[in-house]
Each structure stands twice: as C-alpha cells, then as structure tokens.
Amino acid sequence: MRGLVIILVLFASVALFGCSQEESKPAAPQSSTPPAKTVEPAKIVGQAEKVVEQTQEKVAQVADQAKEQVAKVEQKAGAMVASAKAALESGEAVYSKACVSCHKLGIAGAPKTGDKDAWAPLIGSGMDTLVNNAINGKGKMPAKGGNASLTDAQVRAAVEYMTEQSK
Numbered sequence: 001m002r003g004l005v006i007i008l009v010l011f012a013s014v015a016l017f018g019c020s021q022e023e024s025k026p027a028a029p030q031s032s033t034p035p036a037k038t039v040e041p042a043k044i045v046g047q048a049e050k051v052v053e054q055t056q057e058k059v060a061q062v063a064d065q066a067k068e069q070v071a072k073v074e075q076k077a078g079a080m081v082a083s084a085k086a087a088l089e090s091g092e093a094v095y096s097k098a099c100v101s102c103h104k105l106g107i108a109g110a111p112k113t114g115d116k117d118a119w120a121p122l123i124g125s126g127m128d129t130l131v132n133n134a135i136n137g138k139g140k141m142p143a144k145g146g147n148a149s150l151t152d153a154q155v156r157a158a159v160e161y162m163t164e165q166s167k
C-alpha cells in the first residue's frame with residue numbers, strides 16, 4: 001500500500017511537472033521572438049512603400065513625357081492638315097477647278113497648258129500682265145475663267161501653275 005502511494009505521488013508530480021513545463025514553454029519563446037519578428041516586417045513594409053512611391057513618381061514622369069509627345073504629334077498633324085488645305089487652295093487645285101476646261105485642250109483658242117511655244121511669248125510679257133488678263137479677262141478668256149468667286153491670289157496661283165507647266 002505504501003509503495004502504491006509513492007507511485008501515485010510520483011505520477012502526480014511528473015504530471016504536474018509536465019504541465020508546468022508545457023505552460024512555461026510557449027510563454028518563454030513568445031516573449032522573446034515577437035520583437036525580432038515585428039521589426040523586420042515593418043522595415044519591409046517601409047521599403048515597399050518607398051518602392052511604390054518611386055514607381056508612382058516614375059509613372060507620373062513617363063505620363064508627362066507621353067503627354068508632351070502627344071502634344072508634339074498633334075502640332076505636327078495640325079501643321080500637315082494646314083499645309084494640305086493650303087495645297088488644295090494651290091494653283092494646281094484652282095487650275096483643275098476653274099481653268100482646265102479651256103486650257104487643257106485649247107478651247108476657243110486658249111493657250112494649251114504645257115504648250116511651250118504658245119506660252120513662251122505670253123510668259124515673256126510678264127507675270128503681272130498674265131495675272132491681270134486672267135483676273136479681268138481678255139478676248140474670249142472670261143474674267144477669272146468665269147469663276148467670280150476666286151480670289152485674285154487664287155487666280156495668280158493658277159497662272160503660276162499654268163506657266164510652270166508650260167516652260
């Protein structure tokens with residue numbers, strides 16, 4: 001009976017010792033490891049935030065540069081459209097619209113465009129004379145080729161085109 005009591009006491013003390021060890025084990029590491037663990041994530045988060053900030057700055061810079069490029073391209077496109085419009089108002093365009101009907105085939109005795117022999121004496125009389133006659137009409141040549149809406153500058157441009165083709 002005494003031996004049994006001793007065994008029971010031993011069991012009880014082992015059980016208690018075991019329990020107290022189990023309780024103290026997790027408590028000890030918990031108090032020592034967390035500080036080390038929380039410092040590093042904070043650093044990483046800080047670094048990540050910096051990288052995000054830097055990336056955002058770069059994205060903003062690239063966006064600004066892209067905007068500048070787009071503005072430049074728009075300017076160029078605008079200039080091209082303007083010059084294309086100017087070309088439509090050019091001598092060739094006016095000629096094709098208002099003069100070609102008579103001057104291509106020489107209708108009613110009109111000097112043919114490209115006929116160097118016919119144009120040589122006319123060119124010799126001077127550009128201003130030709131332009132004046134084209135604006136005001138001469139013989140069977142109607143004023144402005146019959147297209148009164150043309151400006152003097154447009155008629156001059158057309159005469160310049162015709163003479164260029166006939167040199």
Ligand code: HEC
Pocket residue numbers: 094095098099100101102103107108109110111122129130131133134138139140141142144145146150155158159
């Ligand atoms: C209806 C036909 C007709 C049309 C359209 C016409 N011409 Fe003429 N053009 C003539 C005839 C005909 C002459 C020759 C006139 C003459 O010498 O008697 C002539 C002559 C000219 C001359 C030579 C003038 C000179 O000093 O002898 C010029 C420059 C000219 N045309 C420019 C033009 C231009 C520019 C246009 C278009 C805006 C045009 N013509 C449209 C019939 C036409």
